[in-house]
Amino acid sequence: MTTVTILRVVTKILMPYILLFGLYVQFHGDFGPGGGFQAGVIFAAGIILYALVYGLNSAIRIAPPVVLESLFALGVLIFAGTGVATMLMGGHFLDYNALSPHDPIHGQHWGLMAVEFGVGMAVASGMTLIYFAFAGRERVR
Amino acid sequence: MEHLPVLLIVVPLMAAPLCVLIRQPTLVMGFALVVIWSCPLMAATLLQRVLADGTISYAIGGWPAPYGIEYRVDALNAFVLLFVSSLGAAVLSYAPRSIAREIPQSKHHLFVTSYLLCLTGLMGMTITGDLFNVFVFLEISSLSSYALISLGRHRRALTAAFQYLILGTVGATFILIGIGLLYQMTGTLNMADMAERLRDVTGVRTVLVAFAFLSVGLALKMALFPLHLWLPDAYAFAPSAVTAFIAATSTKVSVYVLLRFVFSVFGVGFAFDTLGLDRILLPLALVGIFVASTVAIFQQNIKRMLAYSSVAQVGYMVLGISFASVNGLTASIVHMFNHALMKGGLFMAMGCIAFRLGSVDLDRMRGIGRTMPVTMALWVVGGLGLIGIPVTAGFISKWYLIMAALEQDRWVVAALVLVSSLLALVYILRVVEVAYFQEPAEGDAHVTEAPMSLLVPTGLVIGATLFFGLQTSWSAGVARVAAESLLGLSR
């Protein structure tokens, strides 16, 4: 792989900001535009950019597919687990009010946060996995 | 207990990612089996409660019905849930041995995950009372079934899955358009609420267009002739366990959704009196039955033959709907169930044959009645059910269908239904003759009976077709209650 210094340097500078922006979108989701899905995509874009510039192998080193698969599963579990938690606390499935019986607004807040976190995790790892799956194929003929 | 409706969906949904986390094939399978057998138990409890106390409603997130997403269980969908989950569980119990030959071990946990997701999607479509939810769950089940089909050993599984993906997505998008137009007209997504509000806008053209988009989309998903083109390849080349599962459940759930839309959302009056739906469905169903059965007769690949037979059987279900009477709907609903059992069992038996022979071609099946007597006996019982011979479940479906036709004085339809079952006789007999009255080929003389772990689930499913051919109060009885409630005659 030819090394293009400018790209590598720029990527190195941009990476933290991309990931940070991803986190911002993630946690700002319940106040403004944003949320787990968008955040996950932005996060994944950061990793994909890294893979494009530094090569697939380095990217796989920082985010091994096995870990990504587990994170994906975990993300879904967090989402559904929140729902189960609300049920265990006496509400209906995904009834966030039940999370904080004294202050339903807070309950909503926490619930959304947890769910969006799960979504973000699943989407980020899912997107990266899809990229890896395609990029990792050998060329046919 | 109160959470049962949502648990039914959440349990397999959460089990799916857990399977990815566990990874180890044996553990995954054990875990999935425990989870999946809990589903029919829950569904049975639901059905029992619905029959005793009437419709159950569950508000997701605690948001009450017209605003939030509602899971709504009545006799009809509790019944569908029960048989879909039971067959899902039965086929998964059969799967470990079957996929060992057909799917590389590194993919087993992904197979189980997709399987659980597919089941979740199918049950979700059935249980939800929210239109948009139907679409979401439809896509969950479709996407996982594309993945499942593509796992087939033959490379044609890939093109089959792709073809299904294109047509399935077009169908799903049609449904999405229909739902969007309905939402535009009524401002609600809740089925019960929409049924109320649609009464004010019956004549509006948007509603008609929405109805058209929905029915075409669903017809694609349930493989109603002539929109069945994806089905034969998909069934023929998917792994045996996948074929058994999809054939037993997927199209039935789409038929259920059609029933739900036509009768619960749009109402009989609109669909049949205003639109004349029966004038479209009846000929389509009949032509479908005849064309598909005839094509089935000429198939060499027996899985493909059974696939065409499935297209024909969907015709019977739609025929029952087109009568719009209690007996007609009972026939449809009970045939959904009976056909799920028969086709599931037949494809499971095909899986046993593929397990030993590595092929499902008619030529290779010579003399198999002697080398694999139990498998073939089960196959024959399932086949007799397709013809509609008494004592098998298929007879009960035919009985109600004929009765529905006769009570509306549709002699020709009744006669055609009866004649069509003779076409089934031809394609079943063709296999029987080869299997029992021809000598095995040189290389296949040593073939032995399939292992018990395959035979027992197959036997249970086929045995159930015999049981429900005699004891019909649990099948036709429930179907009748469901049919009456769909037509608004009770509760």
Next chain:
Amino acid sequence: MSPLGLYNYWVVIFLMMTGFYVVIARGNLIKKIIGLNIFQTSVFLLYLTMGKVRGGTVPIFAEIRADIYTHPLPSVLILTAIVVGIATTAVALALIVRIREAYGTIEEDDLDAINREE
């Protein structure tokens, strides 16, 4: 309202037909998927259009108080549909890659010919 006043719907119909045509008429599997995406996008636009309220602002509950908001629900629904669309595309692309590996072509006519020979 003049027919052209509903120009969004014209766009929807145009996209829908374009997408549908591409799905049916193109033999290249990748192009089919592109067509499918255009087809789905038209539906997304349909939903967004019906949620739009003329003069309405972003439906976010914050400092700015406005009297008219765009209906948020269709946007929410369509977000889900977009996710589904992405998943479908991903599965489709994965299948196409596998088909290319197994058959060496992604032209539908060639695939049919190969399948028929078998």
Next chain:
Amino acid sequence: MSPSTVLLLTLALPLVAAVLTGLFDRRPNVREATTLVAGVLTFLVVASLVPDVLSGLRPEATLFEVVPGVSIAFTLEPLGMLFALVASGLWIVTTNYSIGYMRSHDEGHQTRFYTCFAVAIFAALGVALAGNLLTLFVFYEVLTISTYPLVAHHGDEKARRGARVYLGVLLTTSVALLLPAVIWTYTLAGTLDFTEGGILAGKADNLTLGILLALFAFGTGKAALMPFHRWLPAAMVAPTPVSALLHAVAVVKAGVFTVMKVAVYIFGIDLLASTHISVWLMYAAALTVMLSSLIAMTKDNLKARLAYSTISQLSYVVLGAALATGSGVIGGSMHIAMHAVGKITLFFCAGAIYVTAHKTEISDMRGIGRVMPITTFAFLIGALSVIGVPPFGGSWSKWYLALGAIDAHQSILVGVLMVSSLLNIAYLLPLPIRGFFSAPEGVANPKVKEAPLFCLVPLCVTATGCVLLFFYADGIYRLLAPLGGQ
């Protein structure tokens, strides 16, 4: 044991036998002993109910409710009693004969043969005991399916083609005609129970009833009413014990039994007599009697000739039902038993000749009586009984049929009965005549001698039966008397 338990036991025994024969695949002696024991037990159990039925009791048993108001249910009434006795009694004899035939012929797949045979008997008993039309239909179809492997037994192209015709005709007629008739009856009457006096009176106009009757008569393909008789000659490819089963014991008798049962318990003979809807059926049956007798005369193959003879004899029973008079019904029902014993004798003899002398064509059987005197004599007795000559059983049923025709003021039919008896003589007697009086030709082979004992004993038993039935016909008459309202 309560009578209803006994009823279910009757059905269970052959089924158990079927399972056991399947299990004893490797031990032929045990397998065949099982069949024999089951046969004897079944017959005894059926016979134990005779006094009950004679005294007017109707034992009942109900199993599952299949459709609302219609269950799989059993009721034992005189007609069913007679058929059950015939089926279970002749099962014993046929089993004995099968052992001799199958072994000396070295047939393959003998386990499949015995298992399917037992299932067929089970189905025939189910037909006999059926308490409603649905149950009858269910067992009727089971009978069709279970005999299919028997007909296709040899497995070669010829056998498969014959079996295809067999299954095709029987299933087509039953599914396309009989089933709608059953469902239609259900929608009209709301019940399918066999009730004395019928269930259809006053439920429909004459046209509907006429169409229904036609559906029933032609839908019962096993009754071989022309033009749905093709399956019978086609099924001749089967081994001889199977032909005996098909033609004498189970299949055809289940067919005519169904027609009789429908006439008596679904329509009711009063309804038939008062509306005259069955008149066309009398002529259809009479036509079948004449035509098939004529065809029988042209056949040189012994089994084919017997097949057409069966078609003609079956129509006597249908005729009896269609006459809708007391004597007609009794005569027709009696003919079920009389013809069964006579015809089975003839088939046993045909099989015995085939096994020992390997002859199938009548023209080749000159002088057969000199080498196989017992067999040929038994054939003569069977033939005379079928023709209706005293002192053989067949004379009684023809007598009552003729009486019935007179009661119904159908003197033409009396003539038909007479002429057909003459035709019977013309096609049945040449064999014994040639057998005894022609010089042996070819069969003078010194190796050819009397058939094996296992074959010989059964055919002597049934031939004796033909004689006994003449003297004990009174018992049958008393049993059947309630049917005719006497």
